[in-house]
Amino acid sequence: MTNRVLCVLALSAGLAAGPAAAEAPVKIGMITTLSTKAGYLGEDIRDGFQLAIDQGDGKLGGIPVELMVDDDGRKPGKGKQIAERYIKRDKAMILTGIVFSNVAMAVVPKVVREGVFYISPNAGPSRLAGKGCHENYFNVAWQNDNLHEAAGQYVNDKGFKNVYLLAPNYPAGKDALAGFKRFYKGKIAGEVYTRLGQSDYAAELATLRAAKPDAVFFFLPGGMGINFLKQYAQAGLNKTIPVFGPAFSFDERLLKAVGAAAVGVRNGSQWSHDLDNPANKVFVELFRETYGRTPTLYASQGYDAAHLIGSALKATGGDVSNKDAFRSALVKADFASVRGKFRFGSNHHPIQDIYIREVIETPEGTTTNRIETKVFTDHADAYAPECRM
Amino acid sequence: MEGTGVRPPISTMLLILEQLMNGLQLGVMLFLMSAGLTLVFGIMRVINLAHGSFYMVGAYTAATVTQLTGSFLLGLLAALPVAAAVGMLVEAVVLRRLYSRDHLDQVLATFGLILFFNELTRMIWGRQPLFMDVPDWLSGTVEIIPGAPYPSYRLAVIGMGVLVAVFLYLLFTRTRLGMQIRAGASNREMIAALGVNIRFLYTLVFGLGAMLAGLAGVMAGPILAVEAGMGEEILILTFVVIVIGGIGSIRGALIAALMVGMVDTLGRVFLPGLLRLFLPVAEADGIGASLASMSVYILMAAILVWRPRGLFPAQI
Numbered sequence: 001m002t003n004r005v006l007c008v009l010a011l012s013a014g015l016a017a018g019p020a021a022a023e024a025p026v027k028i029g030m031i032t033t034l035s036t037k038a039g040y041l042g043e044d045i046r047d048g049f050q051l052a053i054d055q056g057d058g059k060l061g062g063i064p065v066e067l068m069v070d071d072d073g074r075k076p077g078k079g080k081q082i083a084e085r086y087i088k089r090d091k092a093m094i095l096t097g098i099v100f101s102n103v104a105m106a107v108v109p110k111v112v113r114e115g116v117f118y119i120s121p122n123a124g125p126s127r128l129a130g131k132g133c134h135e136n137y138f139n140v141a142w143q144n145d146n147l148h149e150a151a152g153q154y155v156n157d158k159g160f161k162n163v164y165l166l167a168p169n170y171p172a173g174k175d176a177l178a179g180f181k182r183f184y185k186g187k188i189a190g191e192v193y194t195r196l197g198q199s200d201y202a203a204e205l206a207t208l209r210a211a212k213p214d215a216v217f218f219f220l221p222g223g224m225g226i227n228f229l230k231q232y233a234q235a236g237l238n239k240t241i242p243v244f245g246p247a248f249s250f251d252e253r254l255l256k257a258v259g260a261a262a263v264g265v266r267n268g269s270q271w272s273h274d275l276d277n278p279a280n281k282v283f284v285e286l287f288r289e290t291y292g293r294t295p296t297l298y299a300s301q302g303y304d305a306a307h308l309i310g311s312a313l314k315a316t317g318g319d320v321s322n323k324d325a326f327r328s329a330l331v332k333a334d335f336a337s338v339r340g341k342f343r344f345g346s347n348h349h350p351i352q353d354i355y356i357r358e359v360i361e362t363p364e365g366t367t368t369n370r371i372e373t374k375v376f377t378d379h380a381d382a383y384a385p386e387c388r389m
Numbered sequence: 390m391e392g393t394g395v396r397p398p399i400s401t402m403l404l405i406l407e408q409l410m411n412g413l414q415l416g417v418m419l420f421l422m423s424a425g426l427t428l429v430f431g432i433m434r435v436i437n438l439a440h441g442s443f444y445m446v447g448a449y450t451a452a453t454v455t456q457l458t459g460s461f462l463l464g465l466l467a468a469l470p471v472a473a474a475v476g477m478l479v480e481a482v483v484l485r486r487l488y489s490r491d492h493l494d495q496v497l498a499t500f501g502l503i504l505f506f507n508e509l510t511r512m513i514w515g516r517q518p519l520f521m522d523v524p525d526w527l528s529g530t531v532e533i534i535p536g537a538p539y540p541s542y543r544l545a546v547i548g549m550g551v552l553v554a555v556f557l558y559l560l561f562t563r564t565r566l567g568m569q570i571r572a573g574a575s576n577r578e579m580i581a582a583l584g585v586n587i588r589f590l591y592t593l594v595f596g597l598g599a600m601l602a603g604l605a606g607v608m609a610g611p612i613l614a615v616e617a618g619m620g621e622e623i624l625i626l627t628f629v630v631i632v633i634g635g636i637g638s639i640r641g642a643l644i645a646a647l648m649v650g651m652v653d654t655l656g657r658v659f660l661p662g663l664l665r666l667f668l669p670v671a672e673a674d675g676i677g678a679s680l681a682s683m684s685v686y687i688l689m690a691a692i693l694v695w696r697p698r699g700l701f702p703a704q705i
């Protein structure tokens with residue numbers, strides 16, 4: 001209760017300068033993808049975020065918050081409409097939640113220019129990390145290339161010399177392979193761009209086998225990755241040519257659908273449920289208890305986004321209207337990330353460790369991830385030098 | 390590589406053979422889907438966008454039953470009647486009201502059904518895709534082409550397609566029911582006047598179409614992700630097939646499905662390589678990939694210029 005009173009006092013102090021914020025809780029608008037096949041990504045981000053709020057009995061950093069959630073249906077136009085409504089009607093000063101880079105590119109540049117804070121729990125397009133960076137934009141997950149870079153470095157370290165690359169024919173697919181190649185120095189046995197949403201990979205697999213690579217790296221998000229891995233195993237290739245990818249195709253929910261076909265695959269990730277630090281232990285246990293499933297990396301990012309916001313609310317006493325103070329509190333990233341060490345670079349993107357995880361079979365016969373090795377320590381993204389704030 | 394003039398090396402020949410098999414297998418899958426759709430289209434003159442939903446119902450039922458019982462065959466046996474029953478229910482409840490309306494109303498209603506079924510599966514099974522694996526006795530590979538191991542399960546899919554083609558051929562040419570269906574396609578009023586219950590016939594045809602789509606879904610389950618919305622991916626190609634084949638023609642569907650399967654597969658594999666002969670590599674890959682995804686539509690356009698009503702218009 002005293003917190004609430006303090007919060008009211010703090011808010012009313014800033015009222016003269018700020019917009020018509022009332023004594024009500026701080027509003028946070030979450031624009032995320034809950035429908036379509038990718039809906040489980042947004043569901044996990046939301047659940048992770050909500051978990052952090054529930055942990056504090058409806059408060060983040062001791063300040064009462066109100067989380068509004070709406071589904072963008074993976075459509076940039078819809079994302080823009082929701083953002084508009086949150087800002088104009090609900091007077092929200094903090095937005096978060098977007099899953100996909102194309103939605104982020106439609107929403108983020110506009111809202112941050114209007115003086116609203118945007119905390120990205122997932123999408124990290126290169127433009128927002130480089131030339132298009134903004135002081136009100138923070139990414140608490142990764143820059144899009146990071147997990148591919150980790151796979152590239154690992155494959156290189158392990159001495160693979162002739163790698164076959166596969167990604168869908170759209171911007172994120174090309175960025176993924178570019179990220180991989182930034183750190184992989186060997187030969188490319190083949191570089192194939194498939195149709196976005198393709199389901200059958202028989203033809204690609206036959207060509208792949210004929211090219212005789214010593215490893216395969218692929219980026220096929222969502223159902224495409226499930227299809228590819230199942231068919232890869234059915235063709236008997238998983239016994240001869242090792243596969244690498246980013247964590248996106250190996251989160252705990254997708255693994256259930258792939259089953260044993262994914263065992264042995266190594267994937268790059270900034271987080272894993274078996275990462276050994278106190279904050280992560282609390283998070284994983286609480287998440288399992290609340291939702292009855294193992295969290296994915298998306299859930300961990302939602303949870304971290306909430307705690308980041310909480311840290312800044314705490315430092316400013318819940319006063320978002322003093323933007324400079326709130327911003328410098330965010331920059332400090334003074335919260336216990338489930339990743340352990342975490343800080344922001346000059347472009348407000350993470351500087352963090354990135355790992356390679358291996359998919360293993362548990363004694364119960366299910367599949368899960370296990371941290372195998374740390375590939376990068378304090379890894380920053382490649383676009384930071386282009387960012388001028 | 391050396392000495393033998395223009396003959397490609399053996400390994401390339403093997404790869405082409407293997408890719409032909411892949412094209413055949415995709416074609417068979419498309420045939421299973423399009424046979425049912427073209428029947429409904431040709432006989433009942435109904436545009437049914439929700440055909441992909443029966444495919445999804447088949448896959449979900451099979452995945453669930455297989456998980457519960459551990460038997461793929463039981464999953465298959467359960468999925469067929471469920472898909473047929475869902476199809477007949479949809480026909481009786483929704484489509485029956487739309488026969489006399491124009492195509493736009495049908496498109497609208499069946500598009501609504503797609504959304505309905507997708508959300509329903511999400512409500513029942515949740516958002517994450519279901520797991521379904523190849524049965525043990527069909528896992529592994531067979532070297533029918535020496536040096537190119539081919540997944541046994543994909544062979545089984547091809548076999549299933551042949552069985553279905555034979556079954557449909559016999560059904561339409563050798564049985565009374567088939568005769569009535571053919572008669573209903575060419576003249577609805579006359580066959581009704583002859584005392585055949587055309588309404589029941591329609592329900593039956595619709596159920597048969599849904600069952601075939603369900604079968605395609607079951608066969609796809611172990612290869613593809615079993616998830617809400619999986620039907621729409623294959624539905625577009627299915628429409629291409631029935632337009633090329635001639636609406637209402639099973640024979641057309643068979644031939645068009647194989648053509649589309651081949652063109653799609655071979656285009657994906659060989660177009661980038663072909664373009665590399667006279668374009669820089671980076672450009673060739675980009676243009677090749679884009680051209681390959683257009684190839685089936687180019688094929689469709691070309692065939693429609695040549696035969697505006699498809700290869701085998703309206704004869705079953």
